[in-house]
Amino acid sequence: MSSQNVLRIENLGHSYGKFKVIEDISLAIHQGETSALIGPNGAGKTTFYNAISGKFAPTRGKVLLNGEDITGLPAHRVVDKGMCRSFQITNIFSELSVAENVFSPLIIQQKKHFKLSGNIYRDKAITEKTMHTLEQVGLADRADQVVANLAYGDKRLVEMAIVLARDPSVVLLDEPTAGMNPEETENMIALIKRLAKNSGTTFFITEHDMKVVFSLAERIYVLHQGHLLAQGTPEQIRANAQVQEAYLGRKVHA
């Protein structure tokens, strides 16, 4: 086993009753590498994400994060171990300000969540990290705004800031550009590229938009009917006849 494998999945499977949604998935993701999981609707992408991020425990197989077995840990423990995720449908604290949205993960990370007194705005360890995170995603000028009043694209950025706040070693992004207009999509792609390059964060994304996938991913995994159909560099995936047949041929004019 290479120690560079920040995330390693071994023979992962999940069933609902007798129905096997995903089966025998094994993959290893290198430190700092941006990879993408693609596949037609119903291929099992969301189930896969949920099973490795602690939404529920997988029925079979193992998940190793930085060499440590995290299989079946509840969500909050998975985050403690260093893997944080976004959701297809924006998952944020709507009635709180942008800054407060980032305070929450930091309060928990710094183990201040049972602190019953004290003003967070005067806590330098938290406010400085918050501003740093907001600068990274480009929301520093909107720190005081209530999130519910923001544009859709900015709400997605808030979720990005929440996910990044605790400096996770692996970030799972579930369709980060879903519902975005072309300009917002371009910004998000640029942001992920910049973060991957500057902070060395390992991004693992699912995405429907092939343009996004091919402009971001250094390695692509193709899920088809619950099985890992192929994996490789973008060029290899483009050239793969099986993938063409199962998926790309119909959807993308590459």
Place this chain on the structure above:
Amino acid sequence: MMSSTRRHNLLGPAVLCLVLLMAPLFIPTYWTMILSEILIMGLMAISFNLLLGYTGLLSFGQGAFFGMGAYSAALMLQAGYQNLLLILLVGILAALLAALIVGFFSVRLDEIFFAMITLGFGMLFFSIAHNWLDVTGGSDGLPVFTLPSVKFFGSELTFYTPINMYYLVFTLVLVGIILLWLIVHSPFGLILTSLRENKQRVAFIGGNVKILRVVAFALSGAFTGLSGVLFCLFNNMATPEFMHWSFSAKPVIMSIIGGTGVFLGPLFGAAIFFVLEQVIIQFTENWMLFLGIVLVPIVLFFPQGVFGTLRNRFFKQGVK
């Protein structure tokens, strides 16, 4: 840029404090007693609102913890304990313990299911208080004949007069409300608000939702217990009705009338509740019927409660 500190407007609360401090000098004794009741129930409602308004949990069993406080106080006074601090401490601890146990079993549920299980636990406590004759006095309750006194600048201060009782209530309610205010504005308080907004997201930033909720529930129970102790002293009596679900509904109604989104909203709700009761009761015995008639337009026209809606309209822009 992020404002370095959030400003809290303390002028309003300071004026309110002053008014409450002076009020007994200008109003009849009967209304001083009503005011004591408003303050006690206001504290209960604000403690309840730590759950509803801040954590997003509708508890329908707060009466159980109110009763735990009241019965602890009554039992101790009957047994001859006269130390006010000790009585307060034991009452609060008893309520805290009860809330820890109820919370442990309840917080895994949400919304109406949470409301139902807490209501169920509340009725369980009610049945015990109602049926355990030897300890609780059954449906008659436990009367209290002697009240604890306090040494105050060398002289003995007793609380048999409504005025003295009012100032005891005022002081302890003030302490309770200040502590609750600190909690609401602490890091823990922000996490609670995050829970209300999106508990799944809290789990996915590393928060243990169950433990956080149990702690919130226990704290709410403890402050509710404090209000229960005070009510037992004020009322000279602990009765099983405190634990009945209809009593648990009071802080719910008060919070909704006053506004769950504002810290002091439930206190104003309690004031409106009691003043309405006093006004309506002059005309009819069926005051709950008329309370219902008043409640409907309040819910319709003041979506954030009377206090919440007025404040948002005149003092600051709300969300959206």
